[in-house]
Amino acid sequence: MARKIEKIVLAYSGGLDTSIILKWLQETYGCEVVTFTADLGQGEELEPARAKAAIFGVKDVRIVDLREEFVRDFVFPMLRANTVYEGQYLLGSSIARPLIAKHLVAIAREIGADAVAHGATGKGNDQIRFELAVDALDPSIKVIAPWRQWNIRSRTQLLEYAEKHRIPVPSDKRGEAPFSIDANLLHTSTEGKILENPAEVAPDHIYRRTVDPVDAPDAPEIVTIGFESGDPVAVNGKAMTPAALLTALNELGGRHGIGRLDLVENRFIGMKSRGVYETPGGTILLAAHRGIESITLDRAAAHLKDEIMPRYAEMIYNGFWFAPEREMLQALIDRSQVFVSGEVAMRLYKGSASVISRTSPSSLYSSDLVSFEESSIAYDHHDAEGFIRLNGLRLKSWAVRNRR
Template sequence: MTKIEKIVLSYSGGLDTSIILKWLQEVYGCEVVTFTADLGQGEELEPARAKAEMSGVKDIRIVDLREEFVSDFVFPMLRANALYEGQYLLGSSIARPLIAKRLVGIAREVGADAIAHGATGKGNDQIRFELAINALDPSLKVIAPWRQWNIRSRTQLLEYAEKHHIPVPSDKRGEAPFSIDANLLHTSTEGKILENPAEVAPDHVYQRTVDPLDAPDAPEIITIGFEAGDPVSVNGKSMTPAALLSELNGLGGRHGVGRLDLVENRFIGMKSRGIYETPGGTILLAAHRGIESITLDRAAAHLKDEIMPRYAELIYNGFWFAPEREMLQALIDQSQAFVSGEVTVRLYKGSASVISRTSPWSLYSADLVTFEESAVAYDHRDAEGFIRLNGLRLKSWAARNGR
């Protein structure tokens, strides 16, 4: 076993990291500093402090990162309209680089030589954490207990907890909980019955959204203001990034917006099934595309759509701090200079639909598209030459093929 002097542990206070804390203390016999990130997971974090104190931890860090999370990670990703495999809004993926950044900062501050995390050996998070740490401080060692200990299942984990008198939480039905990740952008739920993609997810899995069938029968109309690609207001009220996303989570959740039952392809090579709830993010994606539709040039918009899958994949796979992601971000941010204005969205029975958009920088010209007589000079006969030139190669192709 490599000699370690001090460890900084990414600590939630949940079952897995509580067990990992005990294991680290037993195996390495050194000081463990715990770091708990407040990313808006919607739960009281002081119990995490109490649990760490009970385990003998002297240096306990609980840091409110909600504003930094939304302004420096969620909003840049939103500017790209990022969706992994066309559906997933990357709620877990985008949180990991921020947690890793703070872990590295604390490690440098306290003189730790190692960082520990609770990600399993089958998941994506181990990759995301460790690639970020590699990019930020490659001198730090990484301890991943799920890849080192002899615990191989949830059942064995529970047995370890019982042996060491570590409290085991229960879900709403009194059973061991699902694997849940939550932050201000989303909640994700995995495990148990969800491991069979043929099984319908039970109602009690959902935490932030009502069933669209039970949502209000009357739609709700909201207006979101944008400046340079970022949302800045809801219904005319300016808000901080975290407050704005929280407000939209409440509005979207009430109308059943943002549910996703997804089988995705993990970077590590297997498929997994999860239930995601991203009410505010779903609204913002629709609204952002709405404001871009009138402010972005056609070629710029299409180029963004071409690079978006690559950008989303980089985030999903853990390459937030990689040079190629930063290069794509620079291109995306350059496109957002005039993406300002207001978008009106209708929330109804699980949908968030753009119904109007306006901008002082709009490229939309009613005079050009109108079917009525227009003061703008447009000669319809110009289209004939345009079509003829674009059809030239098709005529040659058809002639060769004997059509």
């Protein structure tokens, strides 16, 4: 016999969908529901979520500022690996879910809740990310996914449920389904409506964080980023906390139209989906980090990182942040960053972020070695002859065999 649920912690945005879920949980399980709203720098006023939860009689409303933890403990470790999914996506939504799940579990443990609940749909990746994270952190906690359990199967039925239970429906939520938008300090993503047809051009009005590169300033802007052990620590010589640094670069990148991406991606659940992403600060940091690595990482170490990065990105995208294999790869990546310190100058211009200079006290770059002038370092040009001969030996054998 299934145990009775006495208390639930709900990941609550304060929007229409999670407000309906809140009421449905109370009605279905007849127990106390605690709401948890994560401030990840989504740029919205979060206090209204407290008032909305109070309307439903919620006595314990949690709104937690996670901006510094999000950037320091999730975004930056991912950045150390130069992580992109399917060659383009900087994983702005994917990397936020394990942090939210971590705090859902922590609150559940603190108050003795039996279950946590989320508002992710049954077709998306987020349901997997939330639930795999909970499984890894505390398998004794039950996960409730209303979109997979209730009998609401359409937006019309959703609005009817809201009307029946006197849940306020904003005027912009009536009629056609709105865009699905997710935002945090790293990115803004937009899905749905016209974007569901990959042949349609994304309308200009969906972009919220970046100007059209065509309309960006006609003069480039130079910004310097300081790194210590693989993590960015300063902008233009000014030391900043992780969240403040990303916020500053988001403003700079957005002004220059940097970080726009229109992508058709492969969901873990088994379907393709289209999203429009804006990741201005993250795009600058990715280019800058590769810039500082170019002079501080050994060739084999750099190439090994590039080989494992797609696997690491897939782990994050698919929801395995707390899995042992991701932690093993993170240890390898972090070891590679010991000497990745220095400063990179970036040119921001019309949608592009380009490295124009890089310096490091731990640089492996040797002007003597690469110079066409006489080198002070012992390098005999004749050594290259033997090196080439040995590497060509197998090619000669292969060519002789082919001619036979």
